[in-house]
Amino acid sequence: MRLGGPVFADYDTPAEWTDALDDLGYGAAYCPVDPDADPETVRAYREAATEADIEIAEVGAWGVNPVSPDPDERAEAVASCARHLELADAVGANCTVNVAGSRGDSWAGPHPENFDEATFDLVVDSVREIIDAADPDSASYTLEAMPTMVPDSVDSYRRLLDAVDRDAFAVHFDPVNLVASPRRYADTAGLLEAFVDELGERIQCVHLKDVAMGSDPLVHLSEVPPGDGNLDYHALLRALDDLDDDLPVMLEHLDGPEAYERAADHVRSVADEVAVSV
Template sequence: MRLGGPVDRKDPEAWVQSLKALGYRAAYCPVGASESDETLKAYADAAKQADIVIAEVGAWSNPIAPDETQRKDALKHCREQLALAERIGANCCVNVSGSRNPKQWAGPHKDNLTRETFEMIVETTRSIIDAVKPTRTVFALEAMPWAYPDSADSYERLIQAIDRKGFGVHLDPVNLVVSPQVYYRTGAMIRNCFKKLGPHIKSCHAKDILLKEDITTPHLDEVRPGLGGLDYTAFLTELAKMPDVPLMMEHLPNQDEYKKAADHIREVGKKAGLAFA
């Protein structure tokens, strides 16, 4: 299996050495869409030579924003980032589906989980893919607690409705933990995701989630892998069945925290008889 996380980049050689020093064999895209073809090729060649997979290009924006200017800017950004993923050979370009919230680009809103918004997501995603026509990468949506896809089932429905070879799955199981019922059964949730979405999964995020016990209403906090309730044994067991899908750590404040997260993930894998090469 391949584990990765964010690193600084000065040039292709230094970037690869930073990844190797941390034992990573997967990476976030190190360059932006405005970089020259020469620069992109240098990083792509360095990654290939070092057997490092460029897991994903982020396209973080709100393509279903209620504001027309914001929506158009987001769609343009998604097209540019998908084109970047295609140029550099990343596994996927990933975004959230967006939100109808006028103030928070990825925030909750009463209209997010409606049939109308589902159809908007289908149309915007198709338009992004059809504009770029990717052949060696895909455009993927990361699940959110309050926006489609919000479950394996709604992801399945989106795959069927979008109906494009250039559409794939980015799996972040922590984002699907939305209740105590799911929190205490994350293994079953994860296995269900891989069962239903497995062939479409191109990249995964590694983080953790903790249900607080000192208050009387459900409160879930994102935490470093190993400090929460996510069933990493189930996660890694299912991931190991996949054909070289990278696992990318995120949202940690410094490299010391990333090392602790990586150590935990590797230790869980070791106990389960699984290895990160």
């Protein structure tokens, strides 16, 4: 595995970017350029990452809704995701990632129709459209599992992979987003192991965070920093260690460099305890 996270240091060149990653001890990185970057800049960052032995984990295509009920918004979202997938292919990233989308007003919010069969079919169509438009050579398009839409479980992710039927459609593993009930919260190790057992060979990137459940009888689950919740990191790192040695495991959603340093220390500490490398 290769641990990574955001870079907070200022950089103007690919060399300064890789130096900042080295200072953090990261072997993986989020994509440092956006789809508007010129081809020479994209190529320079790809070459710098290769030279510094940095794995570019993902290109985030966040904030757009490929299953929007508004046909114009949906078309724009599909085109945006395809541009991000083209960037991922050009910069040498493992994948582009978004959520499937929502039938409501929010691109990632809940809606009663999100689990309908018609919406499932629309997700399949949108993923195919994105992949076919970008036609990547090596990068994959992935969906982050979410509690409020498909895929929301091991089974729904497998069903979606089979339905899309594209080699360039792969898996983004965000364990915390799968912990959507007290039952799953009670056995995160079993959940993690089942996901990796079923889908491990298709996983292109992993997000690292944690989850805590409140004491109120009405269920409330909160995202918290790694080590502050109930996610079984020992089971997670052991399961992931059976996959690709270069698999990026990426810290996210933390408040500033000090929080990322503490999270990285926790992940490295657990990795030492289970004798795996990050």
